[in-house]
Every structure is written in structure tokens, then in C-alpha cells.
Amino acid sequence: MRLAEDEALARFKANDHGVFCTIHAERGVDAVPVVYVVDADGYLGVPVDLVKPKTSLRLQRERNLEADPRATLLIERWERDDWSQLWWVRAELRWQGDDVADREESLAEELARHYPQYRERPFAKVLVLRIVAISGWAATPG
Amino acid sequence: MRLAEDEALARFKANDHGVFCTIHAERGVDAVPVVYVVDADGYLGVPVDLVKPKTSLRLQRERNLEADPRATLLIERWERDDWSQLWWVRAELRWQGDDVADREESLAEELARHYPQYRERPFAKVLVLRIVAISGWAATPG
Numbered sequence: 001m002r003l004a005e006d007e008a009l010a011r012f013k014a015n016d017h018g019v020f021c022t023i024h025a026e027r028g029v030d031a032v033p034v035v036y037v038v039d040a041d042g043y044l045g046v047p048v049d050l051v052k053p054k055t056s057l058r059l060q061r062e063r064n065l066e067a068d069p070r071a072t073l074l075i076e077r078w079e080r081d082d083w084s085q086l087w088w089v090r091a092e093l094r095w096q097g098d099d100v101a102d103r104e105e106s107l108a109e110e111l112a113r114h115y116p117q118y119r120e121r122p123f124a125k126v127l128v129l130r131i132v133a134i135s136g137w138a139a140t141p142g
Numbered sequence: 143m144r145l146a147e148d149e150a151l152a153r154f155k156a157n158d159h160g161v162f163c164t165i166h167a168e169r170g171v172d173a174v175p176v177v178y179v180v181d182a183d184g185y186l187g188v189p190v191d192l193v194k195p196k197t198s199l200r201l202q203r204e205r206n207l208e209a210d211p212r213a214t215l216l217i218e219r220w221e222r223d224d225w226s227q228l229w230w231v232r233a234e235l236r237w238q239g240d241d242v243a244d245r246e247e248s249l250a251e252e253l254a255r256h257y258p259q260y261r262e263r264p265f266a267k268v269l270v271l272r273i274v275a276i277s278g279w280a281a282t283p284g
Contacts, residue, residue: 001195019161019216021171027275028212029163029171033220033230052225052281053143070170074161078175083194083259088175117225133169139194 001138008089008136011075013038015089016114018075020046022064030064036073037110044073044093044129045107050122062127065095071129087138093129100128143280150231150278153217155180157231158256160217162188164206172206178215179252186215186235186271187249192264204269211237213271231278235271242270 003011020034034046048059065071076088096103108126112118145153162176178188190201207213218230238245250268254260 017220017222019173019218021163021173021214023165023170027234028165028210029173029214031161031163031171031173031214031216031232033216033218033228052228068170072163072171072173074173074175076161076175078159080159086175086194090173092169 001141003087003089003136003138005134008134009131011087011136012089012091012131012134015075018073020061021072021074022061023068023070024060024064025067030060032061034073035111035115037107037114038131039103039107039110042131043096043103043107044091044131045104045111046073046127046129047108047111047118048124048127049118050124051117065127069095069097071095084139087136089134089136091131092133094132096128096130103128143283145229145231145278145280147276150276151273153229153278154231154233154273154276157217160215162203163214163216164203165210165212166202166206167209172202174203176215177253177257179249179256180273181245181249181252184273185238185245185249186233186273187246187253188215188269188271189250189253189260190266190269191260192266193259207237207269211239213237226281229278229280231276233273234275236274238270238272245270 017035021031024030036046071093073091079085104126112121159177163171163173166172176188213235215233221227246268254263
């Protein structure tokens, strides 16, 4: 059943991993797993890190956001055998551009605190996005 | 590192759950968790089922696909503590419309065989999509 907005937001803030979606003009949706943190003002930090190997640090998701700043992040609980445990939350996001150095810095700090893998802050950059809407669903209340 | 296309497709076919993304003209990407099956011809069946409670059976994802048949499905392995185990596969899809009754029927059968929850075929419908491209990534080879 549909989650109340505050409940959806609480689950979103308590989580730290999901599927990040941006729009590619030709092929449609680009979706990729990411980790994230949310700060007290409702800004989201999505790291472009140097830990998981990449062919390029100039990622398609950034090119997509420059052309269209709308993004979506979906988190979910999946249980193959017991569907009464399922829930998901979807955040509608707007990329804040590159001119948000202070916010990027504080979100990088939060990521380094949150994930042991990020202790040394191995970031090429941290994408900064604002939550503009949030919704969710759960198979069972509470 | 980037997965070879046949390896990406093999992982995609061996899986059955992921995040399904369609495009909403105003708010951008709509993403939602789904289960799925793939048949031998590379067609994907995504059920609209009567098991997980919904407010309406006429889902937003269908309205989106009628306006824009491009869809994306992402599957992934997530391991919080050991990022050497991470991998993901992304399939670029095209919705085949409503005029594919035979294919919908055979995919419904396959879903009923695959998921015990679907044994009685509790489907409002099965969305039929074709895989048009596939790509993937793994932290470590093999």
C-alpha cells in the first residue's frame, strides 16, 4: 500500500544504496546502482569514486544530467520467498550542477564517515542532487 | 570492468528480479522493482499481478510505455561489505504493444512455472518487451 511521504522519506534517509536513473536522449533511461547519503537539508550525494574500476571518470550519468537535470533513485527491499516483506521508495531528484562546492564537500565528508570503503575520500567528484518529490509502497503496513 | 555481451545476457537470463524504468513526460524516469522472465527469442515478460496490492491495475508504467516504448531493466548484485563482489547488467528494452497475445500467453506460462507465487496465474496482464541492447559491469572478472 502507498507509504505516507514522511515514512517514505524516513526509509530513504535510513538507506544508502539504490538504482540511480538519468535520461539519455537517444536510448532512454540509463540506470546504474549507486551508494548515497542524504543531508539534513534534503540534498543527496552520489559519489563518482575511484574504488570501483571504471573505464572513464567522465561518466555518462554526468553528461545526461547536463542535458536533463531530472534524476530518479529507487531503493527497495527484495525477498524472493516472502512478498509480504517487500517495499520500495522512489525519490525524484534534480541535479544541482557543478557550482555547489560547499555542499559537495560536506556530502563527501558524510560519505567518508558512512562507508569504510570511502574513509580516504577516493572521490573523483560527488554529484549533488535535491529531492523534489518522494513516494513509496509497502506490501504490508509498518 | 565491462562485461562481454554474451556474459551480460547470460546473467540477465539467469536472474528474475530488477528495477524497471520507463519515461514520464513531466517528472522524468519512473522506476519500480519488478520480477521478469526471458524467453528463448529474447522477449521479456513483466507481470502486472494481483498478488502485490495496488491502488489501480491500470499502472503508470503502461501509460508511459504507450507514450514512449523505451524501457530499461537493471539487475545487480549488491554486497555492502565486499565491493569485489559487485556486478550489474542493464537491458535496453522496447515495449511490444498490446497486440502480442501469443507471446503474452507463453510468457505468462513461464512466469507461472518460475514463481510459486504465480502458480495460479494471478495476472492482470503481462507486459511484453524485446531486448534491443545489453551491457554490464563487474568489479572482478568471472
